[in-house]
Amino acid sequence: MKNFLIVLGLTSGFLVSTVSADALKNSLNNILNTKDSSGMVNLNGVSVGAKPKHRTIKKVRKSRPSSAVIGRYNDGKPVHKREADKYIKKATKGKIKDLDLLPKKQRLMVLKDLKRMYAIKHFKSRPAEAVVATVNGQDIHKKSADNYLKLVTRGKVTDFDKLDKKQRLVLIKELARPMILQDAIGQNLTEEEKEAVLSQAWLQKQRATTKVTNDQMLALYEVKKAKALAVNPQAQIPPYISLGENLKNEIIEKKIMAELMEDVNITVNFDTNETVTANESNESSVKLDKIPDTKETE
Amino acid sequence: MKKLLMTLGLGLFLSTVTASAATAGTVNGMKITVKEANKALRALTKGKMTWAKLPKEGRKQLIEMMAPSKLVAAAARKHLTAKEKQAALAGFWMQKKMSKIKISDKEAKNAYNKMKKMAKKAKSKAKIPPFKRAKNNIKMQLAQEKVVSKLMKKAKIRVK
Numbered sequence: 001m002k003n004f005l006i007v008l009g010l011t012s013g014f015l016v017s018t019v020s021a022d023a024l025k026n027s028l029n030n031i032l033n034t035k036d037s038s039g040m041v042n043l044n045g046v047s048v049g050a051k052p053k054h055r056t057i058k059k060v061r062k063s064r065p066s067s068a069v070i071g072r073y074n075d076g077k078p079v080h081k082r083e084a085d086k087y088i089k090k091a092t093k094g095k096i097k098d099l100d101l102l103p104k105k106q107r108l109m110v111l112k113d114l115k116r117m118y119a120i121k122h123f124k125s126r127p128a129e130a131v132v133a134t135v136n137g138q139d140i141h142k143k144s145a146d147n148y149l150k151l152v153t154r155g156k157v158t159d160f161d162k163l164d165k166k167q168r169l170v171l172i173k174e175l176a177r178p179m180i181l182q183d184a185i186g187q188n189l190t191e192e193e194k195e196a197v198l199s200q201a202w203l204q205k206q207r208a209t210t211k212v213t214n215d216q217m218l219a220l221y222e223v224k225k226a227k228a229l230a231v232n233p234q235a236q237i238p239p240y241i242s243l244g245e246n247l248k249n250e251i252i253e254k255k256i257m258a259e260l261m262e263d264v265n266i267t268v269n270f271d272t273n274e275t276v277t278a279n280e281s282n283e284s285s286v287k288l289d290k291i292p293d294t295k296e297t298e
Numbered sequence: 299m300k301k302l303l304m305t306l307g308l309g310l311f312l313s314t315v316t317a318s319a320a321t322a323g324t325v326n327g328m329k330i331t332v333k334e335a336n337k338a339l340r341a342l343t344k345g346k347m348t349w350a351k352l353p354k355e356g357r358k359q360l361i362e363m364m365a366p367s368k369l370v371a372a373a374a375r376k377h378l379t380a381k382e383k384q385a386a387l388a389g390f391w392m393q394k395k396m397s398k399i400k401i402s403d404k405e406a407k408n409a410y411n412k413m414k415k416m417a418k419k420a421k422s423k424a425k426i427p428p429f430k431r432a433k434n435n436i437k438m439q440l441a442q443e444k445v446v447s448k449l450m451k452k453a454k455i456r457v458k
Contacts, residue, residue: 131458132457132458133455133456133457133458134454134455134456134458135453135454135455136453136454137454165457168457169455169457172455172457173450173455176450176453176455177446177450178384178388180449180450180453181388181391181449182384182388184391184449185387185388185391188391188394188395189387189390189391189394193390194387195371195374197386197387197390198371198374198375198378198383198386198387199367199370199371199374200386201374201378201382201383201385201386202370202373202374202377202378203370205378205382257366260366260369260370260373261365261366261369264325264326264365264369265324265325265326265327266323266324266325266361266362266365267323267324268322268323268354268357268358268361269320269321269322269323269357270354270357
């Protein structure tokens with residue numbers, strides 16, 4: 001009986017162990033076939049022979065002492081860090097107090113600003129008669145540059161020497177424009193042309209300032225009307241209003257000429273018997289087409 | 299013989315110089331040369347008459363006719379300010395130069411579009427005229443810019 005019980009126990013033990021081994025195998029197979037989502041490190045694809053990558057470590061910049069020289073002004077004097085620190089503190093309203101906390105680009109900008117401010121503070125202005133530029137060989141004196149600058153900036157900047165190089169060139173170019181134009185006029189216009197242009201300008205000015213009354217215009221209209229009717233009693237006379245501008249211009253021209261010819265002293269040389277030579281040039285300052293016809297009828 | 303030719307040549311030269319510089323008349327002391335009188339006569343008579351052939355009365359009439367232009371020129375020299383003179387001459391010179399510069403319709407259209415864009419960007423409330431109406435003004439403006447920039451390029455500017 002004892003022997004029978006031992007054999008029975010052993011066979012049942014074997015049967016149970018085979019069943020549980022199959023379950024373990026199945027569960028392991030499942031793990032291999034499903035993706036890992038446990039958050040564990042996946043070492044697939046790791047190359048064992050590869051060299052380790054160089055890891056960049058941010059260097060913490062050491063701040064320099066405030067007496068450190070960070071650059072030089074244009075006159076060679078040193079720029080100390082404390083000046084830059086003070087400038088940054090003021091510019092950032094106390095948020096940044098150390099120049100060395102800024103990246104290189106910004107540090108350079110601060111230095112540039114300091115240099116500019118120093119130049120403004122310590123610059124020596126040239127005397128008013130100093131030549132600040134030449135345009136086609138013609139001198140431009142500081143006084144005229146200052147005056148122009150004052151005009152352009154509405155009095156905000158009055159010293160040419162306070163401008164930087166670029167600003168100076170821009171200002172001089174502006175200032176030089178009429179000078180260059182004057183040069184070009186001198187080279188390209190003949191004396192004849194100049195005289196004609198100036199004469200026209202003067203006449204235009206006179207026309208604009210000469211006053212004509214309605215009575216004067218009406219009087220001229222009546223004279224003209226009477227003359228026309230004397231020639232042809234059935235002539236159709238245009239109304240006064242339609243001739244207004246023409247009458248005004250005629251009176252103005254007459255007035256200008258009368259003023260010009262007042263007390264004029266004309267002499268004629270009756271003794272000149274020279275014959276015209278072939279080499280006579282065509283130059284003449286007289287523009288016959290512009291001569292008013294007031295004297296022709298005299 | 300050589301001497302004679304030389305004397306003759308010199309005499310001829312002097313006579314032509316004096317002829318062209320000889321005075322036909324004066325207006326308030328300003329000379330009107332025979333050359334000027336002949337030029338005026340050529341224009342008036344289509345080359346049929348010269349000062350030498352002109353009778354006394356004709357000479358007087360011609361000088362009186364030429365007097366106003368002399369007087370106007372003198373008045374302009376005397377009464378126009380330096381600025382006025384400069385402005386008048388500059389305006390004339392600019393017009394002369396601009397007349398030689400040609401601006402194509404395409405250039406004008408491009409400039410017009412640019413201006414329109416700028417006005418939009420600036421949120422300008424000013425009414426922009428159609429291209430057809432603004433074309434000529436734009437062309438003039440472009441021509442003027444061209445003249446000035448050409449002039450400025452040629453200039454030798456040195457800032458000290």
